[in-house]
Structures are given as structure tokens and as C-alpha cells.
Amino acid sequence: MRIELDADKCQGHLRCMDLAPELFDCGDLGYGTLRSSGPVPEELEPAARRCAANCPERAISIHPANT
Structure with a gap:
């Protein structure tokens, strides 16, 4: 899997x-x-998924690693 952060939505x-904190920074x-920007390690x-579910602006999306 890979994650994407939409900077325009982030508040x-x-x-x-x-x-x-292993995946995101300020x-x-x-x-x-x-x-x-690479694939998410399996253990993370x-x-x-928790980050995507808890983002108030839905700025985080999850995609298969091959897209």
C-alpha cells in the first residue's frame, strides 16, 4: 500500500x-x-489506515502499492 496526503485539504x-510519526512529519x-512517497512497510x-480514518479533512488516502 501507499499513502497520499492532499496538501490542499490539510488544515x-x-x-x-x-x-x-514513522509515516508523517510536520x-x-x-x-x-x-x-x-514509497510503499508503506507492512507493519505500519x-x-x-488509522491516520486516513482520523483525518478531519480526509486529506489522507490509501492506494494499492502498484498504482
Whole structure:
């Protein structure tokens, strides 16, 4: 799986960073950023799903690794 963060939707709540600091970081302007654009390690997939489910703006989406 891979995750995508829509920067235009992000409002800087940073729940993603709280739930999965291995996957998300805080950018210079206080908005969430991805630590990597590559595939999500299998052991972090549950955390990635939690982040997508808990984002108030639905700025995080999950996709198959091959797309």
C-alpha cells in the first residue's frame, strides 16, 4: 500500500503525526507531510489506515502499492 496526503485539504491538525510519526512529519508551515512517497512497510499499514480514518479533512488516502 501507499499513502497520499492532499496538501490542499490539510488544515494542520497533525493527528497523522500523532498516530504515525514513522509515516508523517510536520512541515515548516505546520501542516502534515509524508516522510516517504514509497510503499508503506507492512507493519505500519494499520497505522496508515488509522491516520486516513482520523483525518478531519480526509486529506489522507490509501492506494494499492502498484498504482
